[in-house]
Amino acid sequence: MKIRCVGGGPAALYFSLLVKKAHPDWDVRLFERNPANVTWGFGVVFSDETMESFREADEPSYRAITDAFIHWDDIHIFFKGEKFVSTGHGFAGMQRLRLLQIIEARAREVGVEISHDADITSLEGDTFRDADLIVAADGLNSFIRRQYADAFGADVAVRPNKFVWLGSTKRFDAFTFYFNRNAHGLWRAHCYQYMPGTSTFIVECTEETWKRAGLADATEADTIATCEQLFARELDGAKLISNMSLWRNFPRVRNRKYFHDNMVLLGDALHTAHFSIGSGTKLAMEDGIALANALERSAPLGEALAAYQAEREPVVDSLQRAAQVSMEWFEETERYAERMAPLQFAYALLTRSLRINHDNLRRRDAAFVEQAEAWVAAQAYAAAGRPRPAGKTPPPIFTPFRLRALTLENRIVVSPMCQYSALDGLVGDWHLVHLGSRAIGGAGLVMTEMTCVSPQARITPGCAGIWNDAQVAAWRRIVDFIRANSQAKVGVQIGHAGRKGSTKLLWQGVDEPLPEGNWEVIAPSAIPYQAFCHRPREMTRADMDAVIADHADAARRAVAAGFDLLELHMAHGYLLSTFLSPLANRRGDAYGGSIENRLRFPLEVFAAVRAAWPQDRPMSVRISATDWKAGGFSDADGLALVAALQAAGCDIVDVSTGQVVGDQQPQYGRLWQLPFSTRLRLEGGLPTMAIGNIQSFGDANAIIAGGRADLCVLARMHLADPYWTRHAAYEYAWPLPWPNPYASVNLPYTPRWS
Numbered sequence: 001m002k003i004r005c006v007g008g009g010p011a012a013l014y015f016s017l018l019v020k021k022a023h024p025d026w027d028v029r030l031f032e033r034n035p036a037n038v039t040w041g042f043g044v045v046f047s048d049e050t051m052e053s054f055r056e057a058d059e060p061s062y063r064a065i066t067d068a069f070i071h072w073d074d075i076h077i078f079f080k081g082e083k084f085v086s087t088g089h090g091f092a093g094m095q096r097l098r099l100l101q102i103i104e105a106r107a108r109e110v111g112v113e114i115s116h117d118a119d120i121t122s123l124e125g126d127t128f129r130d131a132d133l134i135v136a137a138d139g140l141n142s143f144i145r146r147q148y149a150d151a152f153g154a155d156v157a158v159r160p161n162k163f164v165w166l167g168s169t170k171r172f173d174a175f176t177f178y179f180n181r182n183a184h185g186l187w188r189a190h191c192y193q194y195m196p197g198t199s200t201f202i203v204e205c206t207e208e209t210w211k212r213a214g215l216a217d218a219t220e221a222d223t224i225a226t227c228e229q230l231f232a233r234e235l236d237g238a239k240l241i242s243n244m245s246l247w248r249n250f251p252r253v254r255n256r257k258y259f260h261d262n263m264v265l266l267g268d269a270l271h272t273a274h275f276s277i278g279s280g281t282k283l284a285m286e287d288g289i290a291l292a293n294a295l296e297r298s299a300p301l302g303e304a305l306a307a308y309q310a311e312r313e314p315v316v317d318s319l320q321r322a323a324q325v326s327m328e329w330f331e332e333t334e335r336y337a338e339r340m341a342p343l344q345f346a347y348a349l350l351t352r353s354l355r356i357n358h359d360n361l362r363r364r365d366a367a368f369v370e371q372a373e374a375w376v377a378a379q380a381y382a383a384a385g386r387p388r389p390a391g392k393t394p395p396p397i398f399t400p401f402r403l404r405a406l407t408l409e410n411r412i413v414v415s416p417m418c419q420y421s422a423l424d425g426l427v428g429d430w431h432l433v434h435l436g437s438r439a440i441g442g443a444g445l446v447m448t449e450m451t452c453v454s455p456q457a458r459i460t461p462g463c464a465g466i467w468n469d470a471q472v473a474a475w476r477r478i479v480d481f482i483r484a485n486s487q488a489k490v491g492v493q494i495g496h497a498g499r500k501g502s503t504k505l506l507w508q509g510v511d512e513p514l515p516e517g518n519w520e521v522i523a524p525s526a527i528p529y530q531a532f533c534h535r536p537r538e539m540t541r542a543d544m545d546a547v548i549a550d551h552a553d554a555a556r557r558a559v560a561a562g563f564d565l566l567e568l569h570m571a572h573g574y575l576l577s578t579f580l581s582p583l584a585n586r587r588g589d590a591y592g593g594s595i596e597n598r599l600r601f602p603l604e605v606f607a608a609v610r611a612a613w614p615q616d617r618p619m620s621v622r623i624s625a626t627d628w629k630a631g632g633f634s635d636a637d638g639l640a641l642v643a644a645l646q647a648a649g650c651d652i653v654d655v656s657t658g659q660v661v662g663d664q665q666p667q668y669g670r671l672w673q674l675p676f677s678t679r680l681r682l683e684g685g686l687p688t689m690a691i692g693n694i695q696s697f698g699d700a701n702a703i704i705a706g707g708r709a710d711l712c713v714l715a716r717m718h719l720a721d722p723y724w725t726r727h728a729a730y731e732y733a734w735p736l737p738w739p740n741p742y743a744s745v746n747l748p749y750t751p752r753w754s
Contacts, residue, residue: 001023001026001027001132001133001295002026002027002130002131002132002133003016003019003026003027003028003029003131003132003133003134003135004029004030004031004127004128004131004133004134004135005028005029005030005031005134005135005137006031006120006134006135006136006137006138006144007030007031007032007033007135007136007137007138007139007142007266007267007269008030008031008032008033008034008100008104008114008116008137009100009137009139009267009268009284010044010099010100010103010267010281010284010285010288011137011266011267011268011269011284011285011287011288012030012135012137012266012267012288013030013100013103013104013107013288014057014061014103014284014285014288014289015135015137015266015287015288015289015291015292016028016030016107016112016114016135016288017058017061017103017106017107017110017112017288018057018058018288018289018292019291019292019295020107020110020111020112021058021110022292022296024110024111028111028112028113029112029113029114029115029127030107030112030113030114030115031115031118031120032114032115032116032118033117033118033119033120033138034116034117035116035117036116037097037101038097039096039097039100040243040244041096041165041200041243042095042096042165042166042167042194042198042199042200042241042243043093043094043095043096043167043192043193043194043195043198043199043200044093044094044095044096044099044194044278044280044281045091045092045093045175045192045194045278045279045281046069046091046092046093046094046278046281046282047089047090047091047092047278047282048090048091048092049090050282051065051066051092053286053289054285054289057289057292058106060106061102061103061106064102064106065094065099065102066092068094068095068098068099068102068195069092069093069094070092070093070094070193070194070195070196071091071092072089072091072092072093072173072174072175072192072193073087073088073089073090073091073174074086074087074089074173074174074175075087075089075174075175075176075177075350076174076175076176076177077176077177077179077345077346077349077350078176078177078178078179078234079177079179079337079342079345079346080179080337080342080345082342082343084342084343084346084368085174085368086346086350086361086364086365086368087364087365087368088363088364088365089175089364091175091192091278093192093193093194093195093200094194094195095194095195095198096194096281098195099281120138120143121143122143123144131262132262132301133262133263133264133295133301134262134263134264135263135264135266135291136263136264136265136266136269137265137266137267137268137269137284138269139267139268139269140251140253140268140269140272142265142268142269144263144265144269145253145255145265145269145270148260148263151257151260151261152255152256152257152258152260152265153255153256153257154253154254154255154256155253155254155255155256156251156252156253156254157251157252158249158250158251158252159249159250159251159252159274159327159331160206160207160249160331161204161205161206161207161249161250161330161331162204162205162206162207162209162210162215162247162248162249163202163203163204163205163247163248163249163250163275164202164203164223164227164245164246164247164248165200165202165243165245165275166200166201166202166203166223166224166227166240166241166242166245167198167199167200167201167240167241167242167243168191168198168199168200168201168235168238168239168240168241169197169198169199169238169239169241170191170199170201170234170235170236170238171193171196171197171199172191172192172193172199173193174192175190175191175192176189176190176191176192177189177190177191177349178191178231178234179333179337180230180231180234181337182230183212184209184212184213185205185206185208185209185212185213185334186205186206186209186333186334186337187203187204187205187209187230187231188203188204188205188330188333189201189202189203189204189231189234190202190204190275190276198241201227201231201240202275203227203230203231204330206331206334207249210247213226215247218247220242220244220245220246223242223245223246223247224240224242224245227240228240250272250274250275250327251272252272252274252320252324252327253268253269253270253271253272254271254320255270255271257309258270258305258308258309258312258313259305259306259308259309262301264291264305264308266284266287266288266291267280267283267284267287268280268284270287270316271283271316271320272320272323273319273320273323274323274324274326274327274330276323276326276327276329276330276352277319277322277323277326277353277355279319279323283316283319286312286315287312290308290311290312291308293311294307294308294311317669318670321669321670322353322354322355323353325352325353325354325675326352326353328675329348329349329352329353332679335679335682335683336348336349336682336707339682339707340682340707341375343371343372343375344372344375344376344705344706344707347368347372347705347706348706348707348708350368351702351705351706352706354670354671354674354699354702357696357698357699357701357702358395358396358697358698358699358700358701358702358705359696359697359698359701360698361702370393372705373393373394373395373396373705374393376396376399376704376705377393377394377396377399380399380400380401381399381400383401383402384400384401384402384407385402386400386407392733392734394734395697395701395728395732395734396411396701396704396705397410397411397412397697397700397701397704397712397725397728398410398411398728398729398732398734398736399411399704401444401710401711403565403618403651403652403687404615404616404617404618404651405616405617406489406564406565406617406618408444408445408489408711409444409487409488410442410443410444410725411444411700411704411710411711411712412442412443412444412445412700412711412712412714412724412725412728413443413444413445413446413447413689413711413712413713413714414435414438414439414443414445414446414447414713414714414715414718415447415691415713415714415715415718416447416448416449416450416493416567416569416622417449417715417718417719418449418450418459418463418506419431419434419449419462419464420459420460420462420463420505420506420507421462422462422463422464422465423462424455424465425452425455425458425463425464425465425466425467425468425471426465426470426471426474427464427471427474427475427478428474431448431464431474431478432477432478432481435448435478435482435490436478436481436482436485437722438488438718438722439482439485439486439488439490440485440486440722440723440739440742441718441721441722441723441724441725441726442486442488442723442724442725442726442728442729442736443488443718443724443725444487444488444489444711444725445488445489445490445491445564445565445711446482446488446489446490446491447490447491447492447493447567447713448464448475448490448491448492448493448563449463449464449493450463450464450493450494450495450497450569450574451463451464451465451466451475451492451493451494451495451554452464452465452466452467452494452495452496452497453465453466453467453494453495453496453547453550453551453553453554454467454496454550455467455519456501456519456520456521456522457495457496457497457501457547457550457575458497458501458502459497459500459501459503459574460503460504460505460506461505461514461517462505463497466492466494466554466557466558466561467550467553467554467557469557471557472557472560472561475492475558475561475562475563476560476561476562478490479561479562479563480562483562485739486739487737489564489565490562490563490564490565491563491564491565491566491567491620492558492561492563492565492566492567493566493567493568493569493622494551494554494555494558494566494567494568494569494609495568495569495574495575495576496547496550496551496569496574496575496576497521497574497575498521498522498523498536498573498574498575498576498577498578499521499522499523499527499528499529499533499534499536499573499575499578499584500521500529500533500572500573500574501519501521501534502514502518502519502520502521502534503533503534511529511530511532511533511662512532512533513532513533513534518534520537521534521536521537522536522537522538522539522543522575523536523537523538523539523575523578523584524538524539524578524579524584524585524586524587524591524592524601525538525578525584525585525586525587525592526538527584527586529573529661529662530662530663531662533662538587544591544601544604547575547605548604548605548608549608551568551605551608551609552608552609552611552612553612554609555608555609555612555613556612558613559612559613559614563617564617565617565618565619565620566609566613566617566618566619566620567619567620567621567622567654568605568606568609568619568620568621568622569621569622570602570621570622570623570624570641571622571623571624571654571656571659572622572624572656572658572659572660573624573659573660573661576601576602576605577623577624577660578660579591579598579599579600579601579602580598580599580602580623580624580633580637580641581598581624581627581632581633581660581661582598582631582632582633583627583629583631583632583633583660583661584660584661585598595636595637595640595641596640598637599640599641599644603644603645603648606619606621606645606648606649606650607648610648610649610650618651618652619649619650619651620650620651620652620653620654620689621645621650621653621654622653622654622655622656623638623641623653623654623655623656624656624657624658624659624660625638625655625656625657625673625676625677625680626638626657626658626676627658627660627661627664628657628658628660628664628665628666628667629661629663629664629665632660632661633660635679638676638679638680638684639680639683639684642680642684642685642686643684643685645686646684646685646686650686651686651687652686652687652688652689652710652711653680653684653686653687653688653689654688654689654691654713655673655676655677655680655688655689655690655691655709656673656691656692657673657676657692668693669693670693670695671692671693671694671699671703672692672693673690673691673692673693674690674692674694674703674708674709677689677690677691677708677709678690678707678708678709681707681708681709681710682707687709687710687711688709688710688711689709689710689711689712689713690703690708690709690711690712690713691713691714691715693716694712694713694714694717695717697727697728697731697732700712700714700728
């Protein structure tokens with residue numbers, strides 16, 4: 001096979017080494033634009049977990065690389081005059097140039113032909129024309145990716161922050177983060193030693209801070225002088241070093257397809273991962289391993305390249321999601337720095353991507369986690385007006401949380417989940433078992449499904465209701481059972497389906513209109529949710545007044561049913577949500593247009609419900625913080641909504657996203673909706689509930705301890721495991737009272753056969 005590699009970074013070098021070693025008879029040539037022994041950048045970082053795959057791929061280069069390592073276990077965080085130390089992280093740094101020299105020497109040893117000063121800008125000519133495989137590893141600005149951008153599905157997004165990659169003569173004994181503020185703004189420094197006496201020193205700031213500091217036209221010398229002044233105390237006489245170090249924005253590179261014809265992307269040409277998680281070189285070299293292995297396993301080239309993408313894509317997507325969250329944390333550090341105590345700030349930094357969650361951090365550094373847990377517990381018990389119990393410190397999810405006169409015993413919430421199993425709005429045994437079992441399962445708060453305020457407010461004929469006395473009695477039966485047999489509090493979510501009403505049961509056809517017996521649906525504008533859905537009638541003032549009255553009546557009935565908390569549904573494309581979204585609300589009157597107008601009717605409903613609901617009982621509102629479509633509900637809209645709700649007497653916001661328009665494009669992934677909760681909590685000033693694929697105990701604890709939300713709302717995990725909270729308590733050896741019929745669980749148990 002004739003292989004031509006464009007670019008001489010870690011990805012192409014490592015791939016060429018591995019494939020030539022496996023096939024000495026293959027013709028493998030590599031072309032690098034830089035002269036020999038020249039590269040941009042200073043150091044690279046590997047975690048301990050990374051290195052085993054390199055040992056298996058090529059033992060000689062593995063030994064040479066690890067011999068050049070500077071290893072450390074600690075992370076140091078300097079913030080607001082305090083220093084925090086966390087250990088057990090297991091990283092190693094080395095000089096980027098030395099890494100390239102090691103891999104290149106080994107590649108030459110096995111027979112790879114390497115040409116430097118070879119700036120390839122075209123694939124024309126004999127060198128590439130008859131190549132069996134062309135490896136595009138020519139970096140961020142890959143001309144091959146640009147030339148075939150449509151075929152690769154290339155997506156290059158430039159991020160907002162400015163950064164400069166410097167070196168330093170200061171020796172760092174740990175991976176170190178500095179956060180320094182001056183008159184221009186907040187500056188972050190990411191620092192680590194990569195060879196004896198020499199370190200990487202990356203300085204990052206917002207573009208606004210960069211401009212205020214006068215760095216838009218800065219030379220390298222100006223940059224060095226500014227940064228040495230900013231971090232003079234930390235450098236303590238050490239110098240900063242420049243190597244073509246210019247201020248730049250981080251480019252996030254993704255590609256839908258990893259190959260096209262006989263061309264394949266590797267390394268930064270294929271993907272980037274933000275420097276805050278230090279995984280770019282790891283990804284690049286692992287690309288090389290995967291491509292070499294795919295060529296070994298599959299004879300036809302097309303099958304091999306497809307196998308390469310199938311193996312790498314989920315790994316790359318997962319790491320890029322983590323890198324995205326980490327990158328956004330550093331882009332938005334001002335939010336955390338201004339609103340968090342130093343210890344919580346340090347904890348949030350360490351768990352920022354949640355690849356390291358609470359439990360993982362405990363395994364690395366139990367002492368730091370214990371310190372964080374003690375801080376969370378002290379804050380929680382003080383806010384709840386309770387003395388902190390003696391003995392073991394509770395994990396964050398088992399601390400109390402107070403809203404008005406209501407105190408939840410823990411931070412776990414059973415999410416509202418429509419069951420579509422009511423008869424004329426009347427809930428029955430299914431709902432008793434569904435909600436009762438999860439209350440016995442230990443959750444602090446159990447929420448009903450969206451409970452409709454009128455027959456016309458239903459999504460389907462099977463939706464629960466609270467518009468008559470019989471329904472109140474049915475709900476009272478469930479509330480009384482939960483209260484008698486658990487510590488859980490019970491919340492009711494009330495709402496109106498709007499244009500998403502009069503549809504089949506979920507399992508009969510999602511959002512599909514009923515074949516018969518339909519009722520009229522209403523909305524702010526006569527726009528259907530999807531083309532096959534009902535076209536709603538645009539609401540009149542009389543319609544609005546009727547809906548307000550229905551909600552107020554429902555609130556009074558919820559009082560009679562004994563609910564502890566009431567949540568008003570303003571999310572997911574139901575009636576109040578469609579007023580908030582500019583994609584669904586095209587009204588030309590005082591209820592459409594600006595966010596102030598779009599808020600008007602939802603706030604009128606809220607005010608009526610708040611007036612009907614007891615003042616000592618809390619109210620929450622579920623919102624969709626984004627429509628997941630351009631031109632939809634914006635971040636600024638979300639902050640305006642939260643401010644208005646807070647002024648109106650809302651106590652907590654249940655932060656969801658989407659389901660407002662049929663052609664939404666959500667960015668799914670682990671904990672994918674969490675950033676919206678964090679932003680609204682810290683910038684909006686109201687407590688939040690976080691939802692969105694929360695699965696593990698460690699993630700839930702990290703959400704609470706890291707200040708990302710005040711309550712964790714779980715849906716699917718509670719369907720799979722009604723006793724999720726009790727299993728968490730067992731995992732952490734935290735005592736959780738059982739109902740009396742299960743008292744034997746708390747008694748010493750001796751098997752009969754012992």
